[in-house]
Amino acid sequence: MQITSRTLVQRILVLPNADLVFTDTAGQAPFTIAETFRYADTANILVTAIGAIGLEFLDSGPLQSIEQLDIVGAGAIPDHVTQRRDEIVALQGRRLLFANFIAAALFGRIAALQHTSLSGALNVGMNDMLVYEQRGDALAVERTPYTNRVLGPKVAAMAAGRARTVPGTTLVAARQFTSALASRAAELSHVNLETCMAMNYQAAILHNAQHAPASFAINFSVAEALVTEVFHAYGLVGGQPPKSFATRPHSLAVLSNNAFNKLNLAGKLTALKDGGLISSYLEQRLQLARAQRNDLMHGALPVAVTDSGPLQTAVRDLWALLLDDPFELTAGYTMRW
Structure with missing residues (x-):
């Protein structure tokens, strides 16, 4: 040999x-x-x-x-x-x-x-x-x-x-946007931007193929990671300064690392809504998705395309807090009536 x-x-x-x-x-x-x-x-x-x-x-x-x-x-x-x-x-x-x-x-x-x-x-x-x-x-x-x-x-x-x-x-414009993401990815402290975008893309493809539970599970993981990144990017954890791109006005108080780590997703969403960083409508959609995710993961209760579809737009709205330009990975689906 x-x-x-x-x-x-x-x-x-x-x-x-x-x-x-x-x-x-x-x-x-x-x-x-x-x-x-x-x-x-x-x-x-x-x-x-x-x-x-x-x-x-x-x-x-x-x-x-x-x-x-x-x-x-x-x-x-x-x-x-x-x-x-x-x-x-x-x-x-x-x-x-x-x-x-x-x-x-x-x-x-x-x-x-x-x-x-x-x-x-x-x-x-x-x-x-x-x-x-x-x-x-x-x-x-x-x-x-x-x-x-x-x-x-x-x-x-x-x-x-x-x-x-x-x-x-x-x-x-798409080339300029993609090339510039390298700098933005280096600024984020919690999530891997490249992985999150690739997962978001895969979730859209799965939604289009009507694999709703798989699409939903992947996109919810992205959404949860982006929510945590918003807190870090806006300087709301541990006294770190906000990133240069985090310019939306809000009234959230800075949390210690210990206090933030004790905050569950429901609490994070409520805080972002109460502080004006996300709308009541976005908070409602993400809270509903959180409950559906728990049913899916812990009870194997199915979700439908009418559930995985709205989650796509919720993820799009979270990206808007971290990116300078409009960006969305949403897909439709076809059916026979």
């Missing part, structure tokens, strides 16, 4: 949306680069005309490539090879979470700008990523048995004019 080594791929391409394209030019090559930007020290992002997103992970960044070990021949697999395989799976999982965050940020901002719900959103899995190379102003995508499965339907829809075009100015 022989152990060989090669570097894990540094560039992956994902397709996070089945409907939207970023070109209004008939016949444009689907993988022409429409926008590029860098997200912190993590990756260079390349958005293509077809809506596929290329991610080039940066050396020395948190998602940089590592050495992949392969076995040639028969024999027992050494422990260090098994460990490295587990590390590869973990790294690819973090990369795909990041890819879904980028999709969430871009398409959530586009939805807010266009005053629409998410259309055609796709959660990217480990079996959906492809390898690419940049060649001039376009991406060359690997040709494998998986390539046509992942990209074929969207390529056909774009060629037939069935895809919906996002104006260039809207894409630029």
Whole structure:
């Protein structure tokens, strides 16, 4: 048995949306680069005309490539090879979470700008990523048995004019918003912004597929984390100063760390409402969701799409307390009457 080594791929391409394209030019090559930007020290992002997103992970960044070990021949697999395989799976999982965050940020901002719900959103899995190379102003995508499965339907829809075009100015605004999130993420002290947005995106996709309990559970976790972050961001815990973006007027008193840790979610929501940081309507929706979450988690009582739908808008309203620009990840659903 022989152990060989090669570097894990540094560039992956994902397709996070089945409907939207970023070109209004008939016949444009689907993988022409429409926008590029860098997200912190993590990756260079390349958005293509077809809506596929290329991610080039940066050396020395948190998602940089590592050495992949392969076995040639028969024999027992050494422990260090098994460990490295587990590390590869973990790294690819973090990369795909990041890819879904980028999709969430871009398409959530586009939805807010266009005053629409998410259309055609796709959660990217480990079996959906492809390898690419940049060649001039376009991406060359690997040709494998998986390539046509992942990209074929969207390529056909774009060629037939069935895809919906996002104006260039809207894409630029979404790119600027997404790139700037790196700075905002560094300012938050309680939540991981990237993870929360990716989860919010996944919850919208699940709602659209009518997996209401799963959508509800994920979005409620996001909502609970964002509520706690609001207290920290506005300098309401432990005497820490408010963040520069936390400018909404309120009348809340500062709590000690001990007093805040004793406050349950119901109390936090009431305090935010009484202090004027959230509306009575938002507080009512979140208190209802809290009761429904308890029934779901502790009694396995189901929730319906009419429950997971309103929670989407409640999460949107919480994001508004922490972000500078409108952003929403809400989706509809279809049914036959």
